[in-house]
Amino acid sequence: GIQVEQSPPDLILQEGANSTLRCNFSDSVNNLQWFHQNPWGQLINLFYIPSGTKQNGRLSATTVATERYSLLYISSSQTTDSGVYFCAQGGGFNKFYFGSGTKLNVKP
Amino acid sequence: DAGVTQSPTHLIKTRGQQVTLRCSPKSGHDTVSWYQQALGQGPQFIFQYYEEEERQRGNFPDRFSGHQFPNYSSELNVNALLLGDSALYLCASSLVYTLYGYTFGSGTRLTVV
Numbered sequence: 001g002i003q004v005e006q007s008p009p010d011l012i013l014q015e016g017a018n019s020t021l022r023c024n025f026s027d028s029v030n031n032l033q034w035f036h037q038n039p040w041g042q043l044i045n046l047f048y049i050p051s052g053t054k055q056n057g058r059l060s061a062t063t064v065a066t067e068r069y070s071l072l073y074i075s076s077s078q079t080t081d082s083g084v085y086f087c088a089q090g091g092g093f094n095k096f097y098f099g100s101g102t103k104l105n106v107k108p
Numbered sequence: 109d110a111g112v113t114q115s116p117t118h119l120i121k122t123r124g125q126q127v128t129l130r131c132s133p134k135s136g137h138d139t140v141s142w143y144q145q146a147l148g149q150g151p152q153f154i155f156q157y158y159e160e161e162e163r164q165r166g167n168f169p170d171r172f173s174g175h176q177f178p179n180y181s182s183e184l185n186v187n188a189l190l191l192g193d194s195a196l197y198l199c200a201s202s203l204v205y206t207l208y209g210y211t212f213g214s215g216t217r218l219t220v221v
Contacts, residue, residue, distance in 0.1 A: 097153070
């Protein structure tokens with residue numbers, strides 16, 4: 001089946017630092033999404049990025065579908081960036097397979 | 109624009125009981141999917157409803173069942189609760205045949221004691 005692996009599992013940053021989160025997936029991708037889950041459990045869409053590069057403010061993402069990986073870049077991190085970041089690969093009929101997440105803690 | 113709403117937000121049940129969770133999809137969406145997220149793990153797909161029928165099912169036992177109503181809202185029912193059913197239950201809505209715009213609710217945290 002489809003497998004999604006994320007690294008690192010945990011990340012601690014000082015406010016203002018930059019970081020890169022990685023997602024490897026096992027199958028050819030036609031749908032890939034990055035989510036942020038805040039400390040209250042809400043999953044927020046960050047990027048729908050089956051291929052290429054997208055940017056939204058301090059966040060950007062790149063997916064290289066031929067090499068089966070995606071990267072999420074966070075620049076000038078803020079304490080509000082804390083939480084768990086998930087990548088998820090689409091499969092079947094409208095469903096996602098999630099990785100185990102990267103837990104980010106940004107300290108002031 | 110109301111997003112996906114779930115109720116209740118928190119629930120405590122006793123082992124062996126039955127529970128019903130509810131979800132109202134985002135306006136304009138016609139497909140509802142349910143996920144279970146155990147502590148420290150990523151969400152896992154339970155099942156999905158479209159046109160009031162279960163269209164896909166993940167690796168969950170028959171104790172997990174659901175329903176979709178004509179207004180696209182949905183319920184998740186879990187019978188004979190086990191301690192291991194304690195988790196955050198997330199509902200997501202979307203348009204059929206696309207993952208673009210997939211939207212999650214804030215979840216129902218179920219604790220089984």
